Amino acid sequence: DAEITQSPRHKITETGRQVTLACHQTWNHNNMFWYRQDLGHGLRLIHYSYGVQDTNKGEVSDGYSVSRSNTEDLPLTLESAASSQTSVYFCASSDIGNTEAFFGQGTRLTVV
Amino acid sequence: DAKTTQPNSMESNEEEPVHLPCNHSTISGTDYIHWYRQLPSQGPEYVIHGLTSNVNNRMASLAIAEDRKSSTLILHRATLRDAAVYYCILRDGNQGGKLIFGQGTELSVKP
Numbered sequence: 001d002a003e004i005t006q007s008p009r010h011k012i013t014e015t016g017r018q019v020t021l022a023c024h025q026t027w028n029h030n031n032m033f034w035y036r037q038d039l040g041h042g043l044r045l046i047h048y049s050y051g052v053q054d055t056n057k058g059e060v061s062d063g064y065s066v067s068r069s070n071t072e073d074l075p076l077t078l079e080s081a082a083s084s085q086t087s088v089y090f091c092a093s094s095d096i097g098n099t100e101a102f103f104g105q106g107t108r109l110t111v112v
Numbered sequence: 113d114a115k116t117t118q119p120n121s122m123e124s125n126e127e128e129p130v131h132l133p134c135n136h137s138t139i140s141g142t143d144y145i146h147w148y149r150q151l152p153s154q155g156p157e158y159v160i161h162g163l164t165s166n167v168n169n170r171m172a173s174l175a176i177a178e179d180r181k182s183s184t185l186i187l188h189r190a191t192l193r194d195a196a197v198y199y200c201i202l203r204d205g206n207q208g209g210k211l212i213f214g215q216g217t218e219l220s221v222k223p
Contacts, residue, residue, distance in 0.1 A: 031209055042199065043156065043213040050209060058210070090155050098144045098163075098205050103155030 002027040006091050006104035013111055019078040021107050023091030031094045032074040033101070034058075034066060036087040043090060049074055050096075081111045116200045121218045124190045132185040132217055134200030139180050143202040146211065147174065147185050151196045156213075159185065159198070163205070195221045 004025040013019050023032065030051045035043040035058075045058030047066040055066050063085060065077045078085055088108050094101035117135040124130040136145065146161040160167055160174045162183075167174040173186040187194055199216040203209070 033210060035213070042197075042215050045210055045212060048210050059212070092155075092211075094209075098146075098161065098203060100158035100161070101148075101156075101211060103157065106155050 004091060004093055004102050004104045006089070006107050008107060009105065010108045011110070013081050013109070015081060015083060015111055017081050019081050019109065021076045021078075021089055021091075021109070023074050023076065023093075023104060024072055025091075025093040025102070026072065027093060027095070027102070028071055029093040029095050029102075030071070031096065031101075032068070033092040033094075034064070034074065034076045035090045035092065036060065036085075037090060037106075038087050046076065046089075047074075078109075081109075083111050085109065086111045116202060116214050118198075118200055118214060118217045120215065121220070124187075124194075124219060124221050126192060126221055126223050127189050130187040130190045130194070130219065130221075132187075132198050132200075132219065133182065134184070135182045136200070136202055137181045139202055140204075142205040144205050145174065145176060145180075145183050146201045146203050147172070148199045148201065148211070148213075149194075149196040150199070150216070151193075156199065161203070190219075190221045192221050192223060195219060 007022045033048040034046040049068040091104040147159040148156040150156045175184045197216040
């Protein structure tokens with residue numbers, strides 16, 4: 001079955017380090033998204049991509065970057081991790097048009 | 113991005129219907145109304161979506177007002193597993209792309 005997977009599921013890192021969170025989908029979806037969710041709040045869009053070589057900034061993109069070199073993967077990089085980036089990160093993908101989006105199980109990132 | 117307004121929380125009794133309201137007075141003609149829910153410690157999951165007509169699927173029904181400025185998600189018989197945060201989202205049909213989440217409605221279901 002097609003799926004979307006995130007790795008790692010949990011990570012602890014130190015302030016100032018570069019961190020990359022992986023997102024891989026096997027649906028061959030063009031659209032991919034990264035969100036963060038802080039405790040007790042809704043999801044906020046960080047970056048998104050509508051296809052290979054396409055990336056766009058979302059609501060809270062400062063301190064984050066993404067690259068889309070193939071259809072299946074959209075890695076999220078924290079250039080220099082800060083304690084304010086401690087959060088749960090969700091990746092999602094969807095086909096073009098108004099179809100449903102599929103979300104990964106999330107990565108819990110703690111910056112100490 | 114068009115915004116939606118939902119109640120912060122609602123309560124329901126098990127096996128009774130639940131009507132979750134959403135206001136979207138600034139909706140544009142190309143916006144689709146999507147509903148997602150998030151169970152505790154999980155990623156969001158798709159529930160239903162529609163444009164103008166009411167929609168039904170195995171999970172729920174979506175009733176859309178004639179002027180499209182509001183909609184209601186209907187769970188026909190709530191179960192304990194339906195306890196979750198429900199998000200009403202407007203998604204641009206031209207792009208079929210990004211989903212912008214609001215705060216959602218936290219639904220609790222009492223046995």
